[in-house]
Amino acid sequence: MPHYLGIDVGTGSARAGVFDQVGNLLASAKQDIEVWREPGDIVEQSSNDIWRAVCIATRAAVAQAEIAPEAIAGIGFDATCSLVVLGEGGVPLPVGPSNNPERNIIVWMDHRAMEQTRRINRSGAAVLSYVGGVISPEMETPKLLWLAENMPATFNAAWQFLDLADFLTWRATGSLARSICTVTCKWTYLAHESRWDETYFRDIGLGALGDEAFARIGTEIVPAGASLGGGLTAQAATDLGLAPGTAVAAGLIDAHAGGVGTVGARGDFGSVLSRMAYVFGTSACTLSSTAEPAFVDGVWGPYFSAMVPGLWLNEGGQSAAGAAIDHLVRMHPAAGEAAAKAQAEELSLSAWLSLQAQSRGGAAATPALAGDIHVVPEFLGNRAPFADPDARALIAGLDLDTSLDSLVGLYVAGVCGLGYGARQIVRAEHDKSIPVDTIVVSGGAGQSPLVRQLLADTTGMVVVASTSPEPVLLGSAMLGAVAAGAYKDLVTAMAGMSELGEIYHPDASLAGWHAKRFAAFELLQQAGKAIRG
Numbered sequence: 188m189p190h191y192l193g194i195d196v197g198t199g200s201a202r203a204g205v206f207d208q209v210g211n212l213l214a215s216a217k218q219d220i221e222v223w224r225e226p227g228d229i230v231e232q233s234s235n236d237i238w239r240a241v242c243i244a245t246r247a248a249v250a251q252a253e254i255a256p257e258a259i260a261g262i263g264f265d266a267t268c269s270l271v272v273l274g275e276g277g278v279p280l281p282v283g284p285s286n287n288p289e290r291n292i293i294v295w296m297d298h299r300a301m302e303q304t305r306r307i308n309r310s311g312a313a314v315l316s317y318v319g320g321v322i323s324p325e326m327e328t329p330k331l332l333w334l335a336e337n338m339p340a341t342f343n344a345a346w347q348f349l350d351l352a353d354f355l356t357w358r359a360t361g362s363l364a365r366s367i368c369t370v371t372c373k374w375t376y377l378a379h380e381s382r383w384d385e386t387y388f389r390d391i392g393l394g395a396l397g398d399e400a401f402a403r404i405g406t407e408i409v410p411a412g413a414s415l416g417g418g419l420t421a422q423a424a425t426d427l428g429l430a431p432g433t434a435v436a437a438g439l440i441d442a443h444a445g446g447v448g449t450v451g452a453r454g455d456f457g458s459v460l461s462r463m464a465y466v467f468g469t470s471a472c473t474l475s476s477t478a479e480p481a482f483v484d485g486v487w488g489p490y491f492s493a494m495v496p497g498l499w500l501n502e503g504g505q506s507a508a509g510a511a512i513d514h515l516v517r518m519h520p521a522a523g524e525a526a527a528k529a530q531a532e533e534l535s536l537s538a539w540l541s542l543q544a545q546s547r548g549g550a551a552a553t554p555a556l557a558g559d560i561h562v563v564p565e566f567l568g569n570r571a572p573f574a575d576p577d578a579r580a581l582i583a584g585l586d587l588d589t590s591l592d593s594l595v596g597l598y599v600a601g602v603c604g605l606g607y608g609a610r611q612i613v614r615a616e617h618d619k620s621i622p623v624d625t626i627v628v629s630g631g632a633g634q635s636p637l638v639r640q641l642l643a644d645t646t647g648m649v650v651v652a653s654t655s656p657e658p659v660l661l662g663s664a665m666l667g668a669v670a671a672g673a674y675k676d677l678v679t680a681m682a683g684m685s686e687l688g689e690i691y692h693p694d695a696s697l698a699g700w701h702a703k704r705f706a707a708f709e710l711l712q713q714a715g716k717a718i719r720g
């Protein structure tokens with residue numbers, strides 16, 4: 188029986204999952220990856236470290252699945268939208284002040300290119316209409332401009348600049364083809380016209396890339412799931428413990444793999460045109476699809492064919508989501524005591540707190556648990572619908588309580604804050620007639636039943652989970668199945684390999700309470716904006 192391997196590189200770890208042809212998960216494994224942070228909003232990683240972690244996780248997952256390496260018929264990769272810089276021969280090049288070549292990735296959440304971002308936005312370039320009107324410092328062209336201006340030695344010596352998912356498929360196959368997903372969503376490639384906008388690159392100061400006919404950022408753009416090169420090279424096969432020539436698919440950004448793993452699933456709630464994926468990990472991403480392009484200010488896109496082939500994609504979310512909750516709860520006086528208890532149960536602090544909230548009455552008890560605490564958890568700016576990377580978090584209603592109960596309340600208020608952010612995105616999309624009626628949830632934090640119910644209650648939308656315990660990995664495995672020829676295209680693979688499971692309806696008895704809290708959230712958010720001037 189052929190099996191398919193999904194490989195997912197998130198901000199904190201690399202994961203691998205082995206699936207059968209109808210999407211059942213046989214085994215999965217995870218390996219943490221290194222992250223370096225420095226003042227100046229610098230966040231870096233290493234492509235060698237990530238490849239090592241991918242190999243360890245893959246070997247562990249295949250061993251646990253107790254299948255022969257040859258039984259893996261296709262491999263899909265997804266990864267965060269981080270910028271990888273390689274010199275001649277594929278060697279890593281330094282991207283920051285440390286000048287350490289091992290630190291050759293500017294991570295998606297790195298906001299060092301704020302000045303370049305502002306300049307690009309002032310240019311009023313035509314491509315900005317296809318990123319929600321405003322480019323984000325999390326995208327690749329501001330980061331490339333930062334490199335050109337601040338590290339010209341690296342910029343000039345670079346052989347290739349790649350999104351992390353495209354780096355992984357290059358490392359696996361030797362193919363330099365870029366996925367339509369990565370270059371459209373993060374590099375301003377105009378997929379609906381199958382071209383780069385050379386004027387844009389010249390106007391913002393990256394004319395050098397146009398002079399070379401885009402050879403360093405991608406000349407072969409292919410759909411996610413396309414079979415690359417001759418499959419796994421001999422070296423990559425040795426590294427991963429798999430068979431040379433195994434089919435490897437063009438990849439996806441990690442959030443989009445969560446979308447692919449959920450939006451086309453079999454099930455009664457909504458359709459691919461009314462489901463919004465909510466991928467809740469370190470960040471949160473919302474992904475919804477339309478048949479015609481929808482221009483929503485502050486929501487990235489519309490991107491043609493960047494997730495579901497043939498459909499347009501709008502992508503929103505919050506830059507810090509799981510990361511925001513982690514940061515929030517660690518500020519509380521009871522965090523040390525709670526972290527020790529969480530560690531004893533081998534849980535993360537946030538996962539432990541969600542179980543504590545569950546045992547104190549769960550989402551139905553939110554008014555009592557959260558009390559008067561309000562949180563706008565925008566520690567890393569507002570990604571959507573305000574496209575405001577300078578926004579910062581606000582907390583209102585704190586008292587002197589140092590108890591665990593108070594910490595649990597802060598956690599619940601924080602998750603509600605993320606939910607109200609999602610509600611603003613849904614409202615912005617409804618205002619543009621995008622008929623979102625169902626949220627399909629995935630990601631590490633999306634595994635918690637409490638989080639799912641809070642998301643339903645705060646947004647007023649039905650939230651549905653996949654039957655798969657690992658929908659992001661499943662999305663990647665679907666790519667592998669398409670590349671291997673098991674399904675004729677991604678849409679067919681979605682229907683064949685995924686199914687909707689648990690359903691969370693908004694609690695009608697709390698609708699009025701959440702409406703009031705949402706109004707307070709917006710007031711606080713506006714106060715934050717007014718204070719910043």
Ligand SMILES: Nc1ncnc2c1ncn2[C@@H]1O[C@H](COP(=O)(O)OP(=O)(O)O)[C@@H](O)[C@H]1O
Nearest residue numbers: 197198199468469509510537538541631632635
């Ligand atoms: N129950 C929970 N409530 C809130 N946050 C959670 C919960 N469980 C996990 N998280 C957070 O989700 C993030 C990890 O999500 P995951 O999708 O595994 O990571 P990645 O971003 O690396 O893909 C972490 O920030 C973690 O603290």
Ligand SMILES: O=C(CO)[C@H](O)[C@H](O)COP(=O)(O)O
Nearest residue numbers: 197198267268442468469470
């Ligand atoms: O920008 C993104 C997708 O477009 C993601 O936020 C980024 O890739 C990080 O993902 P994660 O939170 O799963 O680690």
